[in-house]
Amino acid sequence: MPLHWETFHSQDLLSDVADYRLSRPLMHTTSEASQPWWSALVELQDISIREFEERVQSRFPDYLVIPTDYDADDRDRVEETQFVSIFARKPLLDAFNRHAAEYSVIGLTLGTTVAASDLPDVDTNDDDSNHRKIIEVPEGTVITAVIDDAIAFAHNLFRDGLVSSRVEFATILPTSSEQLSQGRPSGRSYSKAQIDALLREYTTNGLLDEPAFYAAVGLINARSKALSAVALRRSHGTHVMALAAGHSMRDAPNDRPIICALLPSRVTEDSTGQNTLPSFKLALKRLCNQAARFRLPDKSKPPVIFNFSYGNFAGPHDGTSGIDRVIDRYFGPQTKKHDADQTRQIVLPAGNGNLSRIHAGLNLQNAKSKPKGPSWKLDFVAQPDDRTSSHLQMWMPYHATNPPPRFVGVRVTVPSGPTSKTVYVSGNTGQRLVDEQGQEVARLTYRFDGGHTRRGVMIFSVNPTAHQSAIDLARAGRWRINITSCDMGSSDDVQIWIERDETLPGFLPGGRQGYFDNADYVYFNALGAPLPVDPAGTTSSIHRAGTLSGYACGKTPMVVAGFTQSNRLLSDYSAAGPITPSRGKKKANRLGPDAAALADNSPVLTGVLSAGSNSGSLTRMGGTSVAAPRVARLAVQMTSEGVETDRNWLWSLAEAEDPNNKAAITRTGGGQVDIPVDFVLPEKG
Template identity: 40%
Template sequence: MLNWYKDTPADVIDPIMAFRLEIVARSGVTEQWWSAILELEDLSLKDLLENARNAGLEGTVIIPNLYSDEDRDREEIQYPTVYATSAFLNAANIRDNPLGVKRLLCGTIVPDAVLDFGAGRWPAALPNILVPDGSVVTAVIDNGIAFAHELFRKTDPTKSRVAFAWIMDADPSASAGTVPVSQGRALANDEIDMLLANNTAAGLLDEDTFYHQAGLIDFAWPGVKQAALRVSHGTHVMGLAAGSEPGTVDDTNPIICVQLPTDVTMDVSGADLLPSLALATVFIKKMAKRFRYQSDPGKRVPLVVNFSYGNFAGPHDGTGIVEKMLDRKFRPLPNRERQLALPAGNGNLARSHARVRLEPPGDEGDEVELHWRLPPDDLTASYVEIWMPCVEDPDNLVEVTVEPAGGPESDPVTTTAGSMQVLETDQNLVVGRLWYAFQPSPTDRGLITVSAAPTFSHDNPADVAPSGVWKIRIRNLNLTPVDSVEVWVRRDETLPGFPRFGRQSYFDNDCYDRFNAFGAPLPIDPPGSTCVVRRAGTLSGFACGERPAVLAGFVESSGELAIYSAAGPITTACGASHPTRTGPDAAAVSDDTRVLHGILSAGSRNGSLVALNGTSVAAPQAARWMAGRLAGGLSGNRVAVNAKGAADDPGFVPPPKPALPRVGGGRMDRIVRFGPNRKA
């Protein structure tokens, strides 16, 4: 039996983080280190540690060794990743906290075994690495990167183009290495070359031994070994971004790769992923800064980064902590050419987004009911984010109630501070929460969060939320008919290649037309549809910033946009006159044909090619094109990508160019092809 009760919560910044920490605390897990990304404004990392000491939290937060003394003294808007205990995170999650943390996102528990807090702190300046003129550094952040594939090696098979490889979940005690890191193990080019030489005989590489010694595949070490599978996401993506036949770009296209921990890539909600992403960008920027031209050592080599992950959640207006972090790290600076490619996301048909416009209170249409379906056997918590519009007075805009499957309806939660309802079982176990929290600048909008515990548990079958349809009712109090309430389901399904863990929840309203008259999935919202559940506006929350080039995917043989490729528009940020983007900047090939899904790129083993699809394979092709442009001294930013799509698109008629929010400038010609032409 379930029942709701009213609670008066602390004035927190992130209700979802508070719910996650509570679930872990009651699970009996002993205190461990969490990764977290912080937003600091005019506060140095040294000041943060001092504030923690003054608040009685000394020793509850650790700064990774990648941050030099110079980094720790810097006072500006910054987004550092830290390792912290739940005590620090709970204190930092209180609005106007004495620690000086403006916003934060909680990552995941980081096993003690992969941490090395004794790793030496990096100096402010690292030795230069000289490369030929016309060189470009390509960096890939992903998982399961089999970096010894021949597409990443030179003419000499014992020499690698990979300049640095950081395996964030490797055993740090396996080797001291020349690149000290606080988490996992990082390899420099000379170490990689030595491993290649030691494990190559008669021109053939013993890949099993190589990856075991590198720390990438060690079955005595916890975690999923995706690079041991035939198909690995990171290898495929890096092949598209920077893979080349040995001897073609041996010295002019060095590679930096960062393998994210497998436990964070299993959780595709993004919350666990983001601190590792932020730390990866610090590593890449510092290492890329070392590359200089032989003819002009004072000039830095351009950098192109590909990050082929997406998410559903966030404000979708460019003000989220991840979007702001990426915009800041890749902002234009003199003598520093840095570009970033991101996928548009694969959530077009996920039924993860609803746009709600309500009639005035008391009129017909002043209330909307969303049917949120929680699947059974879901081992992860599920969340819905209900974002308010930008208004001068954010109080009492709407009231929201939730009726769980087989349970009672909650009392209303309104957009006023301290409004919360808690769902518990007859054993006093909290399995759901409805919570309002105003999100600080630069977002400046209210957020009502619906949280649900996993629908299955191996440890305590009573400590679960009911599966089935949860009814979320949103009733107007003070909104005008033109104000939009934007609602997103957070992503949490398990990615292919990983053990089944999460199952994706979604909106299941009857008004949503899934198929056309012939039974094919509808890729766009039907004309004239009034259903609140929309395909429009499903662009990845990561991809709403101003700087990155964002890529949709299309089918090469037909020219049609892939049915899964997410679309804009996005929300206009508070105080802005227009949104940061209308949708993707362009589209690249993500499927060879309607039948032969995906495109070919590097498999996990030498000599192998495998097919993967999704906008994750569109983005690295654009990254490759951007690198080629920068090598020639031309612009390689999102504007150039948009122009490339616009120039190439006329070659794909018919069908006609898709709508702007789905395709941006247009469809780009095929950038790279490995193996046979499967569309021929």
Template identity: 30%
Template sequence: MAWKRVQPKIDPNSQSVIDPYSHWALGPGLQDFRLPSVEEQSVPVLLRRKTEAWDEKAWALWRNAAEDPDMPERPPRDAEPFDVRFLSLTKTRRLIEDRKFHRFFETLERFTLGPPLPSSSVVPHGYKKARPLQSPSPGVTQDTVIIGIIDDGIPFAHERFRKADGTTRVEYVWVQHGTADNVPVDFDNGFEIPKVDIDNLLATCRQGDFIDEDEIYRRAGVADFTLDGRRSLAWRASHGAHVMDLACGWDPAKAPDWRIICVQLPTAITADSSGASLAPYAVKALEYIRDRAWAIAGPGQSLPVVVNFSYGLLAGPHDGTHAIELDFDDILREHNAIPGNKPMRVVIPSGNSHLARAHATVQFQAAGSHATLPLRMLPDDLTPSFVEIWLPPAAVAGNRVELTIATPQGDVSPPLEENDSHFLRYEVGGKALCEARYHFFPAPTGRGMFLISLQPTMRLESEKSPVPNDPVAPAGLWNLTLKNLGLSSHEPIEAWVQRDDAPVGYPRRGRQAYFDVPSYEVYGHDGRPLEEDDPGYPVKRAGSINAIATGRDTIVIGGLMRKELRPPAYSAGGPVTAPAGATSPHRSGPDALTVSDDSLVQSGVLAAGTRSGSVIAMNGTSVAAPLITRWIARELADGRPGNREAVWKLAGGKELNLPPSKPSPERGGAGRAPLPPVRPGKIER
């Protein structure tokens, strides 16, 4: 067993553009990246250009790589600054490794992979089996608002999303996985369920006078047990059901004209949060909601739109330049800048990682000094783990920091330098258990990052493998040591462990790794979790905000306990890192706080389960965000802007009548806004 330095096979220019997770996913982590027991798989590729217009030679190379005859021969002038295409694993590797695509990568800012789908979920190139766009329901008025939901387990047949006449308020559902039979117009994967089909299912799937929602979901292909994959709607509760009720659920007799557009993310995205990017799917989801909102409004018209995206990551630049943040901001700015367009807003939670010990800050006082971050890898972890160590921007290229890694057995790596063209690999029996590489993200990020990738600490071997033979990383402490060669005391290094926990309703596969520094105190003398940091400790609760919640144009919401009027211990906040070239960050933390728990002892808030009449409690900043989404929908319906400034004003106004225990701006933004519960208080818990 030994560490070794490895020279990458690919072109250095391409390497600087390709998301570093891709090298692990297509290399030592391939067996965890691929879908199990699926022969043909397609990988979504999200790319972002440097320039406003496509370079013609780069477009030709991209068209050649995609092998899609539906792509025009010449680059479209009105193309988005980003693009998403599905490629086979073989084509993806060829695109990355073949030097003939050098010119293509020269024109890119970012190249990101997402987890694969079965090829049966993707339209074959040259064969657009997409149905014509179904006409939306008529009768759009000045009170009509579009609410978009991007989530998992979307209960589109639920009574809380129907009108008084029994028809649905859900205009469109895009299921991003599943057989590609009714692919949405202008998209490449999954299938679409329009309002006309939902109304038909509501009318025909009945047992006497009662609507059979199980039959509806089975016929629609989202809860069919004859098909592979997880069926979130077959369970009592789902994340999407709860969030959707809080954002736009109503008693049918009282429902306003809020039209709903839903996107069901692939279950592989929701099930595995350990580093594979959800960016391609999330960006296309927001595009879909925007496009369908335009279709509902009609030619030359516009409707106000508010979208709830209650997902989060732990690791990232935290400066507003994550791939999702950049593309979301582009979509919002482009839409809102068109004269005559009514506002479009996106709401995101601040995250639940305040106590996760997944964030550390290192500041050196002198050259030659060292700092060690002990990474605790837990046993029984069935998924890969990742750590990102972000360096401050550099005025000139050079080596300011060195990283060495010691395994739990004491094997110490050679140093990995800033701007190092090699990467480190730890092998046992010829199998890679860990890799560490330096990656520089070009503008607008303009910063370097060390990425440490680790195999799972346990695997479930097949019956045909009596002797375990798949690579497994040892559990225990992996010591990550940073040596200062040229950083000043005013240039902090930020480190984050990537999210690796189980979402609501999913079986636990990952176990969250964390920084296990002995000096970090978890509990106070009263036995309660400590929520404030000691300035002398490198592991920080502050700065643990959701890595996709630091954009400029999205609205970010943290949690609040209704009775105690303070944030729950898990609600994460800033500070946010200043972008390269800026003297200060563009936000300090979330925009505001609203209710995520009824009280310290009554965790969560009440909202819908997956079936009509059911109510469950669920907590987290993911259930605070849709309350603000609901409030924004009312603002938009009344012709008010419903933007970040409006949320600040709401919180500031509410604070005037609350006890003087307002959280800091980094933790609580503009303040606390305890909005009323969506479900009536007569429901006892």
């Protein structure tokens, strides 16, 4: 089908990616609704939630729902800036994106569509009073909080008896369109009393009917088009939570309660990370509210350790992204201002993108000399049968002037197709690739990310290469990106990341990860094994260094890499720093991960054992996602012993345990930490 580029005037949008996604046909959202609800995260400035809601409702009645997790105090509080998870319809989101100042909105992150199939049509007892009672716990209690997908929370490793759960609170975030229209966007939540009642109901002759239990709580529904990995042999959330807090029933401690939040399946099906942040913020708010219910004998609140084994590839990687600031709000210095009476820490994985060829760094030292100035060429490969959009971000250096210099100009050539005109930094025009019906296939735009980041970003977005309908598919193959220096200085760097776009284990095939494929990138060593670090003296613009998860660039979280047990080497995929210093700073928040924990038993026997979806089962899973919960488990134990667990503690511990560490600190931090996890033998139940 003939394609051609056309010039359009860029609008002053809060989010080009949100605009691109909202402009796609509904088939790209997998929603059956003609006017679907979307989850979103808005950043408000100098306005209360209540006033914001009133302002919106006066113009867009019934187009906004704010979760009930925000109580009266939350809604009346005016802060300089605050993040709020919302549910909204497309016309309102478009208004936020185009007329942000009218609503005091300074940031917008689009989540996922919310369809009726997200929540099975079953009855549960969701008595809100059960979730507000004070929970008395013994001295030495430390709470483990897990945010993940598909957590089989009735597993025997999360119980202290046949029909007694250690899970004090579980919330399932998927929400139906019907609930939204009734103003109840809370998903489903279960207290320990409710979980225990269901365990009693579905246990016969000492055995739990787990399919019936999970059908009752809405995690399994054969009639639904949405897939829950709890129905499969292995589920990511169950595996992770068992490593963080799993214990044999007969040895289960009474001072290790669990609270957990299950993210919507649509969030985890689309692994770009764009979908995750609104749900993560809502889950974080909800679990922090629940953690505040616990009381020690002296009436103080026990500490809580969070684990969030998710990540992404893109973002500014300088600690100023939305998720970095959300985490800093709940776990950083700001926490003392809002929640001074409860200690909280969070553990994140470093990411698995080290060998994925998703990062490039451009500077004058690796540029090619051309008559029009120094230039670079990057070959971005869009894979066939990719059923989700792909996004590439080119982040400019920070510069004190406003507007910033015109660092570079960018052109894109379609596989066996036309080349766009040049889009310049600080320009007000973009390029749009359309087919002969006028359907948009790809887009190249520039915008300046103000606020905390204060850096420009060039965004290239491309449609799926496969779908049920073929009217607006992008071409699979090699998209040539030509970048020419305009005003780059000798110390300037342009950092480029391809957003994560791959199907996660346990979900239907959808995304396939795009990657860079330049000839000067050396992938293998002389023996044919993948090189885990950039070779010395390389002139390639594509780097392994700098692949650290875009979620893990803040100064607050404990960030964990993964190592392999048999050879005591960092797992090849384990992502690395460094990251970029934020505006006005000479040093970045971190060099890379803080430490490394076990992620693989050997290069052949990859992954580690942990809970499968069914009680009594163990399955194998790898990645830094399974290294992080080991550190969370250790942090819980050490916190109960009075140790102040934070990044400095983890780094110092790793240095003490691994004094001969020879790996670069940008990959391993302080070193490797051995943290045993023993589930004993599988039990009945």
